[in-house]
Amino acid sequence: MTEITKVEFFKHNIDEEDIRRAGDILRSVFLTTGSAVAEFEQVFSEYTGIPHAVGLTSCTAALHLSLLAGSIGGGDEVITTPLSFCATSNSVIHAGARPVFVDVERKTGNIDASLIEAALTEKTKAIMPVHLYGQMCDMKAIRDIADRHNLLVIEDAAHAIEARRDGVRVGELGDAACYSFYATKNITSGEGGAVCTRNKDMDEAFRMLRLHGIDKSAIDRYTRRYQHWDMPVLGWKYNMDNIHASLLIGQLRRIDELWGRRSRLWEIYEEGLSGTKGVELLDTVSGARHACHLFTVLVDPQRRDAILWELQVRGVGVAVNYRPIHLLSYYRKTYGYREGDYPVAEQIGGRTISLPLYPKMTDDEACFVIKVLKEVLNG
Ligand SMILES: *Cc1c(COP(=O)(O)O)cnc(C)c1O
Numbered sequence: 001m002t003e004i005t006k007v008e009f010f011k012h013n014i015d016e017e018d019i020r021r022a023g024d025i026l027r028s029v030f031l032t033t034g035s036a037v038a039e040f041e042q043v044f045s046e047y048t049g050i051p052h053a054v055g056l057t058s059c060t061a062a063l064h065l066s067l068l069a070g071s072i073g074g075g076d077e078v079i080t081t082p083l084s085f086c087a088t089s090n091s092v093i094h095a096g097a098r099p100v101f102v103d104v105e106r107k108t109g110n111i112d113a114s115l116i117e118a119a120l121t122e123k124t125k126a127i128m129p130v131h132l133y134g135q136m137c138d139m140k141a142i143r144d145i146a147d148r149h150n151l152l153v154i155e156d157a158a159h160a161i162e163a164r165r166d167g168v169r170v171g172e173l174g175d176a177a178c179y180s181f182y183a184t185k186n187i188t189s190g191e192g193g194a195v196c197t198r199n200k201d202m203d204e205a206f207r208m209l210r211l212h213g214i215d216k217s218a219i220d221r222y223t224r225r226y227q228h229w230d231m232p233v234l235g236w237k238y239n240m241d242n243i244h245a246s247l248l249i250g251q252l253r254r255i256d257e258l259w260g261r262r263s264r265l266w267e268i269y270e271e272g273l274s275g276t277k278g279v280e281l282l283d284t285v286s287g288a289r290h291a292c293h294l295f296t297v298l299v300d301p302q303r304r305d306a307i308l309w310e311l312q313v314r315g316v317g318v319a320v321n322y323r324p325i326h327l328l329s330y331y332r333k334t335y336g337y338r339e340g341d342y343p344v345a346e347q348i349g350g351r352t353i354s355l356p357l358y359p360k361m362t363d364d365e366a367c368f369v370i371k372v373l374k375e376v377l378n379g
Contacts, residue, residue, distance in 0.1 A: 004365055006315035007315060007316050007356050007365045007368060012188050018246070018249075018250045021249060022243055024246070025246045032218050032241045033240060035242065037239075040246075041053045043252045044194055044196070044248075047252055048161070048169065048177070049171075050171050050177065051198055052196060052200070052202075053196045054196075054206040055192070056195060056240055058087075058180065058192065059156070059158045059178050059179060060193070061210070061238035062178035062194060062195035063087065063088065063154065063178045064094045065195060065206050065238060067097065069176070069205035069209065070154070070176075072126055073097055076097040076123055077099075077121060077124045078099055078124070078128050079111075079120070080128040081132070082103070083322060083342075083345040087158075089325050100119055101342055102115050103344045104132075105344070106347075108135055108283055109133065109296075109345075110129070110130070110132050111130065116145050117145060125152065126154055127145070127154070128154045128155075129155055129156065130156040131157055133294040134160050134292050134293035135160070135290050136160060136164065136288060138166075139155075139165065139168055143173040154178065155170065156178055157170045158180035159186075160291040161186055162259045165287075166287075171196050175199060175202070176196070176197045177195070177197070178193065178194075179193055179196070180192070186291065186293055187248060189244040189248050190247075191244070192240060194240070208235055210235065210237075210238040211239050213232060213235030214229050214235070215229055217239075262357055262359055265363070266292045268370075269366060269369075272366070272367065278299060278300060279299060279377065282296060282298070294357065295354065295355045296353065296355070297353050297355065300351070301351045304352075311373065316356065316372050318354060318355060320353065322349060323349045323350075324346055324349040326341055326345075327339065355373070
C-alpha cells in the first residue's frame, strides 16, 4: 500500500455511465430543457416522495422562486438561520423581503424552533429552515408554528436530500423544498438545483417563473411546430438544461449506495474522534437518518484558524461551514448586525472545521485524517 500523504476535501462521483449519458445529449440536437430534464424530474420526484419536482440552475434559484411563488416580497419578513451558506438569506433579499435570523441549537447547529415564535411579527410570511450538515431540523415543531401563524415553510435541503427524522422525510412537511447539485453536494452536476412541492399551483408557477414567465417552454416549441407565446408574468432564467440533467439521473439511482458509504466513514470519524481532548462533536438526533453531508468538529476558537491552516499544510483538505451570515460585511452594513446578536451561531461558527467526507474516500484516508488532526491538536 502506498503511504497516504494527502486527502482532498471533496471528490465527486460522476462515473463513466453518467459521462456517456451526457455525451448522448451533446451528440443530439436538443441541449436545453427537454426530455433529460423531464426524466430527472420524474426520478427525483420518486426519490423524494414529493409529487412535483422542477429542475433549476441552482438551489439559490429554488429558494428565490419558492418565495416568489408564495407571493413573498417587499415589506415581508422571512425567519431563517444565521448558520448557513449566505445563499439561504440572500434569496430572501432577492425576493425583496427581509431575512430575520433566529439563533441555533447548541447541540446540532440547526435553527432553534423554540425561539421562532418570539421573532414573529405582523410582517412574517415564511420560515426557511436549513437542514444543516445533513441533519433535519425539528420539522414537526416548525410546521406546527407555521400552521398556527399561517406561514409558508420553505426548506433549504441543500445538505439533506437523503434525510429523515421523527417519521418524516426532508420536504414532507414543507410547502416547498429546495435542493442543490452544486460541485460539492451529495450529488452534483457542477451547478444545478431543484424545487419540490406537493402544491399543484406552486408547481405551475415554478415552471413559468424558471423561464422568464413565458407560457411555452422551448420543448413545446421544438416538439411541435413554432407557436407564438405570451409572457403573462415577469419570471427569471433558472431552467435546468438537458446536459446537467443527464449527469444527475445515474447519481440519483446510486444515491442510497453513496449515502451508505459516507455513513460508514462518518462512523469511523465518530469512533476515532469521540473523547479526543480538544475536539467536540455535534449531536446526531437518535433514530433519525442523517444525510451525512458535512462532518464537522468543534475546536478551541483561539486555535481554530491555526488548526485549519496546519491541517492543510499536512495534506488534509478542510473548510469552514460556516462563519455566521449576520457578521458578513453586507449584512452588518445593511441591517446593522453586530457580534453577540446570535451567540450560539457565533460560537459554532468560530469553532467549526469541516473534514473530508465523500464516497471515494477510503477507510485508510479517514484514519489518516484522524491521525493528522490528533497530531495537530497536540502539536
Ligand atoms: C450550497 C448551498 C446553497 C446554494 O446552493 P446553490 O445550488 O449553489 O445555489 C444553499 N443553501 C445551503 C445550505 C447550501 O449549502
